[in-house]
Amino acid sequence: MPVALSLGGIVIAFVFYKSTTAYPDRIANRLGSFTHTVKNKFYIDEIYLFVTKKIVFNLVGRPAAWIDRNIVDGMMNTFGAAAQVFSFSISGIQSGRVQNYAAYFLTGIIGLALLFIYVWIH
Amino acid sequence: MMLTILILLPLLTALILAMSNAKASRTVALAGSGIQLLFSLLLLQNYLTERAAGNTALFLFESSSAWFPALNINFHIGVDGISIAMILLTASVVFAGVLVSWKIEKMTKEFFLLLIILSAGAYGFFISLDLFLLFFFLEVAVIPKYLLIGIWGSGKKEYSANKLALMLMGGSALVLVGMIGMYYNSGNSFDLVHLSTFHIPFYIQKIFFPFLFIGFGVFTAIFPFHTWVPDGHSSAPTAASMFLAGISMKLGGYGCLRVATYLMPEAAQYYSGYIVLVAAIAIIYGAFATMMQTDLKYINAYSSVSHCGFVLLGIGMLTKTAITGAVLQMVSHGLMTALFFAAIGMLYERTHTRAVKELGGLMKMMPFISTVFFIAGLCSLGLPGFSGFVAEMTIFVGSWQRSGMFYHIATILACMSIVVTAVYILRATGQSVMGPVNNPKFLTLTDAHWNEKLAAGVLIVGIVAIGVMPFWLNDLVSPGAEAIYNQLSRFALLK
Numbered sequence: 201m202p203v204a205l206s207l208g209g210i211v212i213a214f215v216f217y218k219s220t221t222a223y224p225d226r227i228a229n230r231l232g233s234f235t236h237t238v239k240n241k242f243y244i245d246e247i248y249l250f251v252t253k254k255i256v257f258n259l260v261g262r263p264a265a266w267i268d269r270n271i272v273d274g275m276m277n278t279f280g281a282a283a284q285v286f287s288f289s290i291s292g293i294q295s296g297r298v299q300n301y302a303a304y305f306l307t308g309i310i311g312l313a314l315l316f317i318y319v320w321i322h
Numbered sequence: 323m324m325l326t327i328l329i330l331l332p333l334l335t336a337l338i339l340a341m342s343n344a345k346a347s348r349t350v351a352l353a354g355s356g357i358q359l360l361f362s363l364l365l366l367q368n369y370l371t372e373r374a375a376g377n378t379a380l381f382l383f384e385s386s387s388a389w390f391p392a393l394n395i396n397f398h399i400g401v402d403g404i405s406i407a408m409i410l411l412t413a414s415v416v417f418a419g420v421l422v423s424w425k426i427e428k429m430t431k432e433f434f435l436l437l438i439i440l441s442a443g444a445y446g447f448f449i450s451l452d453l454f455l456l457f458f459f460l461e462v463a464v465i466p467k468y469l470l471i472g473i474w475g476s477g478k479k480e481y482s483a484n485k486l487a488l489m490l491m492g493g494s495a496l497v498l499v500g501m502i503g504m505y506y507n508s509g510n511s512f513d514l515v516h517l518s519t520f521h522i523p524f525y526i527q528k529i530f531f532p533f534l535f536i537g538f539g540v541f542t543a544i545f546p547f548h549t550w551v552p553d554g555h556s557s558a559p560t561a562a563s564m565f566l567a568g569i570s571m572k573l574g575g576y577g578c579l580r581v582a583t584y585l586m587p588e589a590a591q592y593y594s595g596y597i598v599l600v601a602a603i604a605i606i607y608g609a610f611a612t613m614m615q616t617d618l619k620y621i622n623a624y625s626s627v628s629h630c631g632f633v634l635l636g637i638g639m640l641t642k643t644a645i646t647g648a649v650l651q652m653v654s655h656g657l658m659t660a661l662f663f664a665a666i667g668m669l670y671e672r673t674h675t676r677a678v679k680e681l682g683g684l685m686k687m688m689p690f691i692s693t694v695f696f697i698a699g700l701c702s703l704g705l706p707g708f709s710g711f712v713a714e715m716t717i718f719v720g721s722w723q724r725s726g727m728f729y730h731i732a733t734i735l736a737c738m739s740i741v742v743t744a745v746y747i748l749r750a751t752g753q754s755v756m757g758p759v760n761n762p763k764f765l766t767l768t769d770a771h772w773n774e775k776l777a778a779g780v781l782i783v784g785i786v787a788i789g790v791m792p793f794w795l796n797d798l799v800s801p802g803a804e805a806i807y808n809q810l811s812r813f814a815l816l817k
Binding site: 252256257260261262264265268272273275276280 | 485488489546547548549607610611613614615742745
């Protein structure tokens with residue numbers, strides 16, 4: 201059935217195309233907006249461009265690219281920046297002053313001693 | 323012995339390169355990588371001969387010698403069909419990479435030296451049957467990339483090199499934690515064969531599987547740890563981009579499969595839904611993000627995120643066909659993306675731009691390069707006759723075999739992404755090489771030289787060989803995929 205319809209359409213189109221009478225034009229005018237739609241290939245190209253450019257590109261592609269650059273990648277960069285800030289904040293510990301190191305050492309020893317005492321008592 | 327030679331060949335090439343001058347280094351690198359390619363073909367032939375003779379062992383050409391006995395670390399190597407496929411891929415991409423870098427002028431010797439060391443790392447990784455050895459080679463395949471991008475790169479090269487190295491090392495750190503977790507819960511063993519027979523308690527698997535899978539996943543651009551890919555690929559010199567996308571990202575996929583899934587089968591099943599979810603996001607999100615890119619390298623980099631999502635999807639689905647498809651996709655994407663980057667490099671070398679809008683009409687002046695560009699694009703969008711179609715179709719079929727509404731929806735979404743891929747690929751290729759010539763300066767440009775033709779030829783042969791006759795690769799990797807599937811069935815959680 202579909203093949204028969206297609207072949208019928210092709211034959212009619214060929215006859216109209218070859219015809220030298222005004223009959224095909226008259227039919228086309230009578231069909232009005234349908235002829236116009238067919239002439240514009242059912243607006244398939246326009247629909248395709250509208251869907252891809254206006255909807256997919258603007259509403260999906262652009263936000264996805266923006267989110268990737270600014271949020272996902274931004275999150276990774278934030279981790280890097282946080283590590284830098286943390287490193288800078290503890291860089292003072294490496295002062296090079298022996299007195300400071302001795303103080304840290306003593307604090308550690310006292311802390312450990314207190315821990316052992318606590319464990320021993322309990 | 324053959325596998326030891328496979329490792330020694332690039333090391334010997336590197337040694338000769340270190341002793342040669344800049345002028346001779348090209349020839350040495352080409353000869354070395356050419357011999358590696360021929361040797362990998364010989365390895366394939368020997369492997370097939372052994373199989374035809376009835377050798378049904380999972381790993382062939384196995385050898386083991388003590389490396390660090392105190393920690394039970396051994397130089398244990400061996401290959402199955404999956405490893406052989408990855409070795410062939412590595413050899414092809416490195417050979418093509420050397421050829422497209424023929425005109426490198428800056429520190430030529432050092433450039434080729436690092437490229438060859440990278441290949442040694444990749445070969446070592448794919449043949450390791452000891453997790454510590456595997457980790458060692460994984461690291462060998464990371465460090466030279468930092469130097470290749472930092473020294474020979476373009477654009478924000480320092481930023482990109484730092485980002486890539488730090489993120490990949492972060493991934494390595496996760497892998498290391500996962501490995502140590504397995505080591506202490508398996509009678510102190512890093513041996514892959516031993517670990518595959520040892521049942522690690524399920525609660526331990528649940529703790530350490532995410533470390534291993536995400537760690538290796540960073541290499542294969544698992545969402546949201548994929549952000550090193552666009553910057554790293556776009557700043558890297560052509561051969562490094564080819565290696566990064568063609569091989570480096572496959573190290574991750576191979577690790578997810580061979581180490582995480584194979585050795586922790588129960589956890590793989592427990593987490594499979596999450597893996598599929600992340601993979602589906604990467605496929606769709608990567609494809610849509612690609613659509614808005616205007617730089618050819620960024621287009622290929624983002625599309626790699628999407629394509630590697632297929633690898634993770636295949637692994638996450640846990641069916642035999644899907645796992646086979648994941649391996650096919652690794653090989654296919656490796657060849658295709660290397661070809662794409664090679665073509666982009668050839669165009670950039672002549673036009674000095676990668677902006678799609680500034681290109682146009684290049685087919686008239688550069689028919690060969692433009693055709694290569696088109697072939698890479700058509701393979702990327704999964705056109706029948708090229709490897710991309712075979713790999714993606716196998717993943718779709720395998721994914722559909724996994725029962726459950728969630729898995730079917732993920733499969734449908736992955737299938738739909740092909741349409742998005744077609745939109746950005748046809749747009750990029752059409753605007754770059756078809757239509758009128760946008761810049762009159764392009765009219766004097768010349769087409770590919772012998773080295774570029776040979777590089778493209780090697781990769782295209784691989785793509786077409788898989789696309790037209792997929793059975794040879796399918797037969798090669800199927801037993802390995804089946805072993806992983808059987809391991810999953812042995813410790814079946816999900817019916």
